[in-house]
Amino acid sequence: MAQTMASMTGLSQGVRLPGPTGRRASRFTVRASSAEAEAAGRRAVLGLMASGVVGSAFAQVVHAGTVAAIKVGPPPPLSGGLPGTDNSDxxxxxxxxxxxxxxxxPYVMNDLRLRASYLRYDLKTVISSKTTKEEKKDLKDLTGKLFATLDGLDxxxxIKSPTEAEKYYGETKTVLGDVLAKLG
Known part of the structure; x- marks a missing residue:
């Protein structure tokens, strides 16, 4: 233990450390190469820094009870009406x-794919919450039909066909209405 304390303080020469009370004092010699002495010096500095950080953190915890409560105000005013933010709220x-x-x-495809992925996840969650197998089977069949029409729309x-897009859009809207009626 005495050797460890001596090396932590970065001493590389003979050091006289007091022994336990009531006993004869002993002499410990700590010898280190220059690389070991440099490492011991760095360790000592890092140890002191770490103890300072821990001490200050502990002091902050002790004094944390004196901090005033944070007051929460009303929400910020609506920003609609400013240039470029007409409908932001x-x-x-x-x-x-x-x-x-x-x-x-491209916007049609990206928006459709994004919304279809969310819809698929949400419908799976709702279907799994149903209790009877009959309800689950009916809803799975309807959602399968819904996603088939969504694939047709995609x-x-x-292929950039407005006539097919109009056709599949109408079918998707109808099937989606059926799914929502079945869920309701």
């Missing part, structure tokens, strides 16, 4: 029909 209903009419096919957007 309102929920938006992204309908694919205007995108199909404008023939913006294919129509991929």
């Amino acid at each position: 309102e929920a938006r209903d992204f309908n694919l029909k205007p995108l199909i009419d404008k023939k913006q096919w 294919h129509a957007a991929k």
Whole structure:
């Protein structure tokens, strides 16, 4: 233990350390090469820094009870009406029909695929919560039909066919209504 304390303080020469009380004092000699002495010096400095950090963190914990409560105010004012933020505070209903009419096919495909993935996950969750096997089977059949029409709509957007897109959009809307009626 005495050797460890001596090496932590970075001493590389003979050091006289007091022994336990009531006994004769002994002499310990700690010898180290220059690399070991340098490492011991670094260790000592790092140890002192670590103890300082721990001590200050402990002091902050002790004094934490004196901190005043945080006051929460009202929500910020709506930002709608500023240039470029006309509808920033309102929920938006992204309908694919205007995108199909404008023939913006990449937007149609990306939006459709994103929403279909969320819808698939949500429908699986709702179907798994149903109790009877009959309800689960009916809903699985309807969702299978729904995703078949969504795939048709995606294919129509991929080949950039407005007539097929209109057809599959109508079918998807009908089947989605059936699914929601069955869930309701």
